[in-house]
Amino acid sequence: xxxxxxxxxxxxxxxVSTKSTTEYETGDWGIEKPEIxxxxxxxxxxxHFYCPEGAIRVRDDGYTEVDLRHxxxxxxxxxxxxxxxxxxxxxx
Amino acid sequence: MKGQILxxxxxxxxxxxxxxxxxxxxxxxxxxxxxxxxxxxxxxxxADGEVETEFVAVESEHSALSSCxxxxxxxxxxxxxxxxxxxxxxxxxxxxxxxxxxxxxxxxANRALSGPINIHNDHSDSxxxxxxxxxxxxxxxxxxxxxxxxxxxRIGEHPDVQLPVMVCLDGFTLxxxxxxxxxxxxxxxxxxxxxxxxxxxxxQSGETELRLNPEAxxxxxxxxxxxxxFEHKMQQVDxxxxxxVAIPEVDAEYAKVSGREYGFIHPYMMExxxxxxxxLGSTMGTVRxxxxxxxxxxxxxxxxxxxxxxxxxxxxxxxxxxxxxxLGVLDKSASFGAPGGPLYEEVKTAFYDEAERPLIAxxxxxxxxxxxxxxxxxxxxxxxxxxxxxxxVRDKVSYVGVRQ
Numbered sequence: 347x348x349x350x351x352x353x354x355x356x357x358x359x360x361x362v363s364t365k366s367t368t369e370y371e372t373g374d375w376g377i378e379k380p381e382i383x384x385x386x387x388x389x390x391x392x393x394h395f396y397c398p399e400g401a402i403r404v405r406d407d408g409y410t411e412v413d414l415r416h417x418x419x420x421x422x423x424x425x426x427x428x429x430x431x432x433x434x435x436x437x438x
Numbered sequence: 439m440k441g442q443i444l445x446x447x448x449x450x451x452x453x454x455x456x457x458x459x460x461x462x463x464x465x466x467x468x469x470x471x472x473x474x475x476x477x478x479x480x481x482x483x484x485a486d487g488e489v490e491t492e493f494v495a496v497e498s499e500h501s502a503l504s505s506c507x508x509x510x511x512x513x514x515x516x517x518x519x520x521x522x523x524x525x526x527x528x529x530x531x532x533x534x535x536x537x538x539x540x541x542x543x544x545x546x547a548n549r550a551l552s553g554p555i556n557i558h559n560d561h562s563d564s565x566x567x568x569x570x571x572x573x574x575x576x577x578x579x580x581x582x583x584x585x586x587x588x589x590x591x592r593i594g595e596h597p598d599v600q601l602p603v604m605v606c607l608d609g610f611t612l613x614x615x616x617x618x619x620x621x622x623x624x625x626x627x628x629x630x631x632x633x634x635x636x637x638x639x640x641x642q643s644g645e646t647e648l649r650l651n652p653e654a655x656x657x658x659x660x661x662x663x664x665x666x667x668f669e670h671k672m673q674q675v676d677x678x679x680x681x682x683v684a685i686p687e688v689d690a691e692y693a694k695v696s697g698r699e700y701g702f703i704h705p706y707m708m709e710x711x712x713x714x715x716x717x718l719g720s721t722m723g724t725v726r727x728x729x730x731x732x733x734x735x736x737x738x739x740x741x742x743x744x745x746x747x748x749x750x751x752x753x754x755x756x757x758x759x760x761x762x763x764x765l766g767v768l769d770k771s772a773s774f775g776a777p778g779g780p781l782y783e784e785v786k787t788a789f790y791d792e793a794e795r796p797l798i799a800x801x802x803x804x805x806x807x808x809x810x811x812x813x814x815x816x817x818x819x820x821x822x823x824x825x826x827x828x829x830x831v832r833d834k835v836s837y838v839g840v841r842q
Contacts, residue, residue: 351665351666352669353669354668354669354670354672354676357666357669357670357673358640358641358648359536359539359600359637359639359648359673359677360537360539360540360600360639360658361538361539361656361658361659361660361662361666361670362639362642362647362648362656362657362658362660363536363639363641363642364640364641364642364662365642365831366642366643366655366657367642378812389829419754
């Protein structure tokens with residue numbers, strides 16, 4: 347344990363996080379990542395709603411985009427996509 | 439104090455009536471004997487529009503306390519009630535409520551834990567939860583249930599404390615026995631409890647109140663591993679230490695409103711006592727009766743009623759015992775394989791480092807609601823007088839009232 351971690355008197359009570367979960371980057375956990383073929387995408391947004399990490403954003407043009415800093419590569423988006431435009435590919 | 443009304447209430451009704459006057463935001467509860475009257479009465483108050491409470495009829499005790507955790511995290515005052523196996527089903531959530539520092543109030547109508555199945559009073563349920571980080575108040579009668587059910591909010595919500603509170607009342611002996619209870623006017627209760635106050639914490643979006651608020655989001659119940667968990671447990675240890683300071687403050691304020699004074703330990707005839715019995719809850723009424731009888735017979739008997747078991751008031755206990763030579767400790771629960779009952783162990787630990795300490799003997803009684811009669815208590819005093827004469831404790835722990 348590093349010395350710069352705060353002691354119990356300094357930490358907020360209730361064990362609430364001092365950092366936002368957006369600062370915890372979980373994108374390097376998985377071995378695969380989703381790739382979206384936008385030529386087949388119907389903008390149904392199911393991947394956005396099904397993503398358990400909230401790592402699939404909706405762009406201004408209505409297409410979705412994967413935030414690879416947080417995507418754990420679970421593949422739920424690819425599984426749920428009704429037109430099968432998401433492929434899970436192995437990370438290099 | 440002026441304006442108080444004398445009502446005939448059993449312990450459960452006293453809990454429900456006090457809680458009605460507090461008017462909490464959320465009550466989530468599941469019925470279980472001998473607690474059921476509390477939530478039954480309270481649901482009537484809701485149906486009759488006498489409170490503004492959101493009543494959540496859940497499908498289990500696990501859900502009852504989970505709902506209270508969520509409500510309290512959102513900033514609500516949340517109340518629930520349970521007993522025995524209901525408390526057992528709440529187990530994992532009891533630890534979560536205290537670690538998230540949520541000042542929930544819960545009435546526990548003490549009942550023996552199954553099995554074999556039994557609905558009657560002992561303290562095995564709440565004693566099993568003694569390490570869960572909740573403040574525990576044990577009541578002797580319905581009046582104490584009423585008063586504790588009001589004071590509990592202020593104790594739990596005290597800015598230095600921020601812990602959940604169990605108000606323990608003996609099943610049937612108190613829960614179902616009607617007694618005279620002096621009740622405060624609604625307005626006095628509402629003024630006393632006031633609005634729930636929040637401590638401020640440094641969260642992910644800066645300093646804010648410790649409650650869920652979309653304007654200033656907080657993460658409650660995050661993963662807490664080797665690097666932080668111990669620090670958060672230290673904060674709970676500290677909160678219990680702070681409660682030893684906060685409880686007398688709240689009790690003093692409540693005494694001003696009600697005229698009824700409470701402390702950690704209530705002594706009776708202790709000034710010149712040569713032999714005394716210590717214990718929790720309704721049994722102490724019987725002990726007081728026996729002390730009176732023994733005093734008439736010339737025996738210098740006394741008693742110490744412990745009202746607050748968590749935090750355990752060690753210093754107060756040592757002070758009150760003074761130079762008493764013999765102390766008997768009554769436990770209404772067994773800790774299988776342990777050196778003695780839970781209270782006996784705490785008492786002995788409190789005295790270990792004291793140069794002057796009494797001889798201490800433990801007596802486990804009343805399991806599963808077995809009657810603790812005045813004769814049985816008299817037997818405990820006779821046993822203690824034997825210790826006095828011999829000058830030594832032969833049986834550290836005795837099981838009294840059980841067939842051999």
